Amino acid sequence: MLLQLSAAELGRLIAARAESVHLPLTERLINKHSEIKGRAADQGDIASWNNSIPVVVKALLDCGLDEVEVQVEVDLPHTNSAVDLVLCGRHPGSGMDSYLAVELKQVRHATVDPRCPIAVDLGFGDGKNKLHPVRQIQRYCEYMVRYLPHLREDEDRLMGVALLHNARDADVEALFSLPETDHGFLYTLDDLDRFRRVLTSRFAAASGKRAARALEHARRDPLLKVTDVARQRSVRGGGLILLDEQYVAFDRITRHLEKTAPLTSFNIGLFYDADTAHRPALDPGGKRVYILRGGPGSGKSAVALELQRALGRQGHEAVLASGSHAYTETLREIMLSTARRGQLSGKRSAARRLYRYFNSFTDTAPDSIDVLICDEAHRMRRSSTHRWTPKELRDDDRPQATELIRTAKVPIFLLDDHQSVRPDEVGTADYLKGLAEESGCLVEVVDLEGTFRAGGSKRYQSWVQQLLGLGVSDPVTWRPDGRMTLTVADSPAQMEQFIQERGRQGATARITAGFCWPWSNPDGTQLVDDVCIEDWRRPWNVKPQHSVPDAPRSDLWSTDPRGIGQIGCVYTAQTFEYDWNGVIIGPDLLFRNGKFTVDRTASCDPAFHGPVDDAVVTRCIRNAYHVLLTRGVVGTVVYAVDPDTHNALRRLITGAIGMQHYNGAQPKLTAEGSHLPPAYSRRAR
Known part of the structure; x- marks a missing residue:
C-alpha cells in the first residue's frame, strides 16, 4: 500500500497549485512509489493519481464521509497486482467494518472484442486488449476474500466497483452487457449520483481507522501451490x-x-x-x-x-x-x-x-x-x-x-x-x-505478466534474470521490496539449519543445487552423500526408477515432507514451488568481471556429454539456475561454492542469516541477521 489517509486529509491534498502540474497528493504518491517500489512511477499511474483519485475524494466529502479511510494502491496478497483504492469505514446499519474496492479508469471510449466479451479495447493505443474493468474488480474482490479471512467473516463486508469517471454511458455502452455482482458494478460520468448513493449505503459518518487497521493487519492465508x-x-x-x-x-x-x-x-x-x-x-x-x-x-x-x-x-x-x-x-x-x-x-x-x-x-x-x-x-x-x-x-x-x-x-x-x-x-x-x-x-x-510466486515480486523475477544475464542488463544489487525475502547463507550447513527450522515451523522448504556432483545409485537401502562441500555432505533426491526407505520417490520430492532431507536438482524442482527455497550455486556458474559465466567442465549433467555446442550448454545451465532461484514463495537463501562468486553474492544481496533473541528465549536462526557473517564482524584485537 502506498498511502492511507482519511477523506478529509486527502481533501487538503487535492487542491491544485499554480506552480506545479501535479497535485500535492500526486507528488506525495510519486515519492512513496519510488521509495517503496524502487522505481519511478509510470505516466499511467501518475495520471490516475492526479485525475482519478480526486473524483472519489470529492464524492466522499460531498456525502459527509470525511472520516472514511482511503487506502491507495492496495497490494493483493502473494501477487504483483494492486487495487487502486480500498475505502474503509463502518456500515451505517450494522456498525461493522465495511469496505469498498474501487478500480479507476480514465478511459472515454471502450469496445468489446467480438471474440471474447471480457476482453476490451480501452483506447490506450497499445493495440492490446485488457480485462473488462468489471471482471477485473470482481476477480480482485474474489481474490481478497480468498486470502483475507477478515473479509470472509461477513459476505457483505466487501463490495467492488469500476469507476470510469470520464466516460459517458453511450461511449462505453458495450461494457454494460457483462453481468454485475456485489463484487463488481460499473459506474460512469453519467452515474456519479448513483456512485454517491453507493458510498452512503456502505459507510456511516464515522471513523474508518478501525476497519483500515483490521484489513491492513489481517491474517493472510498461505498461497495455494x-x-x-x-x-x-x-x-x-x-x-x-x-x-x-x-x-x-x-x-x-x-x-x-x-x-x-x-x-x-x-x-x-x-x-x-x-x-x-x-x-x-x-x-x-x-x-x-x-x-x-x-x-x-x-x-x-x-x-x-x-x-x-x-x-x-x-x-x-x-x-x-x-x-x-x-x-x-x-x-x-x-x-x-x-x-x-x-x-x-x-x-x-x-x-x-x-x-x-x-x-x-x-x-x-x-x-x-x-x-x-x-x-x-x-x-x-x-x-x-x-x-x-x-x-x-x-x-x-x-x-x-x-x-x-x-x-x-x-x-x-x-x-x-x-x-x-x-x-x-x-x-x-x-x-x-x-x-x-x-x-x-x-x-x-x-x-x-503477473506473478503468484516470490510474494508477487516482479522485481525479484527481473533481478534473477539480470543476475543470470538472460537477455537483459548486467546484475544489480537486490533492493528489498517487502514481498520477497532474499538472503545469503554463510555455509551450506547454515542454509540447511535455516531450511530445516522453517520446515519444523510448518512451512514447505527445500534445498536444491546445480548439477555439479555425481548422482549415484542407492547403496542398498541408503542414499549416497554425493553433494560434498568441504566437510558438509548430503544426498541428492532418490534417482528415478529407484526407491529408498524413508525417502520419497524422485517425482514426489517437491511435495512429500520427507523431501526436506535430500538435495533436489532442476529435474525434480521444475514446475513446483515451496515457501522457502535454498539454492546452492555450484562451480558450473562463476561470477567473473561483473557477471556470471558458465564453466561446463564443472557440470556432472550427462545431458552435456558428447558433442554439445558450448552455447547450448551455457543456455541450459543459466536456465537451470533460473528455475532453481524462482521456486520460493516466501523467501530464497543462496550459497555459492566458489569463494569469488559467494563474495559477489554478498555484495549484490544485503540479506543475511543470523541468530536473533526473542524475550530471553533461546536464540533463533532468522533471515534478519547481521549483514556480515560472524567471521567478519569482529575486529582483531
Whole structure:
C-alpha cells in the first residue's frame, strides 16, 4: 500500500497549485512509489493519481464521509497486482467494518472484442486488449476474500466497483452487457449520483481507522501451490483465482471451444446461453493454437489445471501433457489418492489417460483429442524418438510439437522461454508459433505478466534474470521490496539449519543445487552423500526408477515432507514451488568481471556429454539456475561454492542469516541477521 489517509486529509491534498502540474497528493504518491517500489512511477499511474483519485475524494466529502479511510494502491496478497483504492469505514446499519474496492479508469471510449466479451479495447493505443474493468474488480474482490479471512467473516463486508469517471454511458455502452455482482458494478460520468448513493449505503459518518487497521493487519492465508490447485480440481470454485491476463486467456480459450462446438463435440459450451445455443457455430478459419507464455509463478499451471477442471465439470475430458516426469507423476498420484474402495484400478487408468507425456502421441490419430493442454512446453523435445522407441515408429525428422498439434483439435501450449534445461529441449513461443503456422494453423500468443510466486515480486523475477544475464542488463544489487525475502547463507550447513527450522515451523522448504556432483545409485537401502562441500555432505533426491526407505520417490520430492532431507536438482524442482527455497550455486556458474559465466567442465549433467555446442550448454545451465532461484514463495537463501562468486553474492544481496533473541528465549536462526557473517564482524584485537 502506498498511502492511507482519511477523506478529509486527502481533501487538503487535492487542491491544485499554480506552480506545479501535479497535485500535492500526486507528488506525495510519486515519492512513496519510488521509495517503496524502487522505481519511478509510470505516466499511467501518475495520471490516475492526479485525475482519478480526486473524483472519489470529492464524492466522499460531498456525502459527509470525511472520516472514511482511503487506502491507495492496495497490494493483493502473494501477487504483483494492486487495487487502486480500498475505502474503509463502518456500515451505517450494522456498525461493522465495511469496505469498498474501487478500480479507476480514465478511459472515454471502450469496445468489446467480438471474440471474447471480457476482453476490451480501452483506447490506450497499445493495440492490446485488457480485462473488462468489471471482471477485473470482481476477480480482485474474489481474490481478497480468498486470502483475507477478515473479509470472509461477513459476505457483505466487501463490495467492488469500476469507476470510469470520464466516460459517458453511450461511449462505453458495450461494457454494460457483462453481468454485475456485489463484487463488481460499473459506474460512469453519467452515474456519479448513483456512485454517491453507493458510498452512503456502505459507510456511516464515522471513523474508518478501525476497519483500515483490521484489513491492513489481517491474517493472510498461505498461497495455494500448484499441487493444492490440483487437489481441488473437483471442488466447485477450487484452485487459484485467475487474475487479469490469466483470466482473459482462460476465457478466450473456453469461449473458442463453445463457438467451435460442432467441430470439437462440445454440445454445450462452458458459458451456455439458451438464446444462442442453437445458432450455427462461427467458421473457425482453421485449427487454432494457443500459446501462453509467462515467467516463473505467472499462473501457467494454474490456467492449465483450471481449464481441465472447468471442462471436467461439464463432462468433457481435456488431456494434460507435460515433459516433466515429476509433474506428471505427481498429478497422477493426486488423482489416485481420491480413489475409494474398489476404484483404484479405474482411477489409475483415468490418471494415465488424463496426464500424459509429450512423447506418448506418436501413433495417435489426427484430431482424436478435443483439447490437449501442454504444460511445461519449454521441455518440448526436437522429436519423440528415444532409445526405447520401436523401429517402426521411429521418425527423427518429425518434430514432437507437430505430433501434438496434429493430435488435438485445440492444442494449448504453456511455457517459459527461459526454462528449457536440456540440449534437446526446444520449446519456445517463436519455435512453436513457426511450426503451427507451417501446419496451416491460426496462432494466438498470450503473455502472462503477473506473478503468484516470490510474494508477487516482479522485481525479484527481473533481478534473477539480470543476475543470470538472460537477455537483459548486467546484475544489480537486490533492493528489498517487502514481498520477497532474499538472503545469503554463510555455509551450506547454515542454509540447511535455516531450511530445516522453517520446515519444523510448518512451512514447505527445500534445498536444491546445480548439477555439479555425481548422482549415484542407492547403496542398498541408503542414499549416497554425493553433494560434498568441504566437510558438509548430503544426498541428492532418490534417482528415478529407484526407491529408498524413508525417502520419497524422485517425482514426489517437491511435495512429500520427507523431501526436506535430500538435495533436489532442476529435474525434480521444475514446475513446483515451496515457501522457502535454498539454492546452492555450484562451480558450473562463476561470477567473473561483473557477471556470471558458465564453466561446463564443472557440470556432472550427462545431458552435456558428447558433442554439445558450448552455447547450448551455457543456455541450459543459466536456465537451470533460473528455475532453481524462482521456486520460493516466501523467501530464497543462496550459497555459492566458489569463494569469488559467494563474495559477489554478498555484495549484490544485503540479506543475511543470523541468530536473533526473542524475550530471553533461546536464540533463533532468522533471515534478519547481521549483514556480515560472524567471521567478519569482529575486529582483531
